[in-house]
Amino acid sequence: MPRADVTQMHFAKLYPLLVNKAEKKGRRREEVDRVTTWLTGYTAEDIARLEQSDVSYGDFFRNAPAMNPNRTLITGTVCGVRVETIEDPLMREIRYLDKLVDELAKGKAMEQILRT
Numbered sequence: 001m002p003r004a005d006v007t008q009m010h011f012a013k014l015y016p017l018l019v020n021k022a023e024k025k026g027r028r029r030e031e032v033d034r035v036t037t038w039l040t041g042y043t044a045e046d047i048a049r050l051e052q053s054d055v056s057y058g059d060f061f062r063n064a065p066a067m068n069p070n071r072t073l074i075t076g077t078v079c080g081v082r083v084e085t086i087e088d089p090l091m092r093e094i095r096y097l098d099k100l101v102d103e104l105a106k107g108k109a110m111e112q113i114l115r116t
Helices: 011-024 029-040 044-051 057-062 069-073 089-105
Strands: none
Touching: 011 029, 011 044, 011 057, 011 089, 029 044, 029 089, 057 089
8 A cells, every 4th residue: 555645634633633742741732833934934923824724734845935054954864764864855853853853752952953
């Protein structure tokens, strides 16, 4: 059975999974929104609106208002893959967000997560 293409899945289905992952470790939705806004340039209001739409996860990243130039400082592994070596630019952006939420769930300080 072929694996579902994450870029075609609805943002409204995937984003709550990221929030849930962080909340299970004692973090808050606002913190997930903050790392997402840092990465993409969307506002928290944009994210809430997009969660009520049928936008795909791929389009969420393709249409991001302002991808943070410091996102290239995000390194490490997600699902056993080094994010900085992912060749597909769209998949790299997706994994950057996964990595930020992983760091949040692991208790890292927001300043470290946001590479400030």
